[in-house]
Amino acid sequence: MTLARHLGVIALSSAALVATLVASVAIGSVPLPVGEVIDALLGARELESHLIVRDLRVPRTVAGVVAGVCLGVSGVLLQGATRNPLASPTLLGITAGAGFAVVVAVAVLHLPSDYAVWAAFAGGGAAFAVAMLLASSGRDGLSPVRLALSGAIVSVMLSSWTTALLMVNESTADEVRDWLAGSLAGRDASAAMPLLPVVVAGLLLAWVLARPLDALSLGDEAAIGLGQRPARVRLAAGVTALALAAVAVAVAGPIAFVGLIVPHIARGLVGSGHREVLATAVLLGPALLLAADVLGRVVARPAEVQAGVVTALIGAPVLVRIVMRRKVAL
């Protein structure tokens, strides 16, 4: 792949991201004239429409960008570390584990919502570990489909427990329910701000890990020959991916399939080099999530469909296609 092509892809992805950013601010369940949206962005606060833009649409756009970046990069790292095209926060149980832990922390233990990200990290990590253990317990070791299946079943279990918890704690159910469906609505941008250092650190680590992951993709022996330590690289990539996914869940709820689709699109555009894939995923992740969110605002007017629902509708067929491809070994 030539440099020109990479730059072209990056430019196009940036354009897509900008377009979705604009759409996310301009389009909503309440139609607003463009002039008022621009006024609101420039600081006007007189009309109701100005408040809608500044207090509702801008924060949810920020939340969408943070969550989208985290999910996209997390997916790239997981797929690289496990060398499994099905690996993603959703299919490894991380999203469901984080969701369950946040519900326990917020709805049952009544911890303040600052703890949500820690709960998400712990829960996601535990679910990930269970899925890995379960997948590697088999006689023929870790196969891509087996790992995804274990993760999916861990997810099924955790989400059914989450439902049961919500039924018992009906009073707290309402505040959590929208978040659980993966909604960006009503997100407070200030809640995402303290997490920004984690996101930046995660992105930097991902960048550093890109070359070692490239080596890993040649196989463990070749990677050792190139001076890498596969186990260490895997652990670092796994923990980074976990942290990023936890941030995404804490900000936007358990949003499915973004971490699965984005790396595939990115690889299709720029090939398999991890740096190029990461750079593309950072742009495409938020673009996809924001597009899903905007779509969710318009399909059921005046009601809204959560972004997580839209990404599931887009992502499930992608999952089926990847599984059906013969390249994926059993």
Added chain:
Amino acid sequence: MTAEQTTANATANTPDTTAVPGQRARTPRVRGRLVVTFLAALTGCGALLALAMGSSEIALPEIIAATAGQGDSGTVFIVQQLRLPRVLAALAVGAALGASGLLLQGLLRNPMASPDVIGVTSGASLATVVAIGAAVPPLGLPVAAACGAGIATTLLQVINSRTSAAGSRLVLIGIGLHAAASAGVALTMARLPIGRLGAAEVWLAGSLHARNWVHVTAATIGLAVALPAAFWLLRRLAVLELGDDLAIGAGVPVRRTRAGLLAFSAVLAGIAVAVAGPIAFVALGAPHIARRIVGPTRAATLTAAVLIGAFLVLAADVIGQRLFAPTALAAGVVTAALGAPYLLWLLHRMGRR
């Protein structure tokens, strides 16, 4: 005819249908009969206990009298109009799920294939929510649910034949289907008018709350058609399990048998979904337990799966009502919470083999 009678008839049929061609050792058949009798007794006792338990305790003799319409009018009302339909609905739903799971697992040759894991139940849910939105009368819901289940199963079967997807791959595709259908349900719910939203929400929880005789009648009619068909198909399934070539050699029309298994598995899942909403893991667990105690597929296995399914749903409903009283848990939530770890254990065991 009530669901109990259907089950009883199915039990009565067992000795004839076990007469599979060829010589069978005597012991498994006797064992099968013993197991079925024991399970029938267990389910019967469970049903009586469920009738006796509730917000007001009623003694067993009174319950039995009230079922026949004798005793004071309050008790008769509670038993005949509130508890009896609920218990019968639970039994019917469980029976349908057990049978549906056994047929589907046999058809797809996959122990993890059950309507709720591979998206058949969510397909039925999607169809039913759409039907609720279109204001279809209650008796039309089972038809909608069966259609949804049928479409989902057909889709899976098409994918299955195109990729020759072996075990786990198929389950994973089913999980994708499940995700898509669940998202479809959420999308439809967002577009429902407020008046119908409540009905759809209650139904989606997989609850047996406030089931009345209409539900019981609908389920019984469905079971009266589908269960005999399931028993009939099962004889062919047993041949099919030997492999396609042998089955063709034995004169079994493979394609038509597959289509029949698919259709009736969908109809049975649809009946269950239409009456009680999505109730998870019963269709997965009941056939497993049945195969473990009865042995490989034959009529006694199906009877056992039907009885175990009925017992599991009944037990889940009773547990859900009592565990966190006064907050009642839907039966579907109880089966999901308890059944999911079982699925994990199953995956673990599949890997060991």
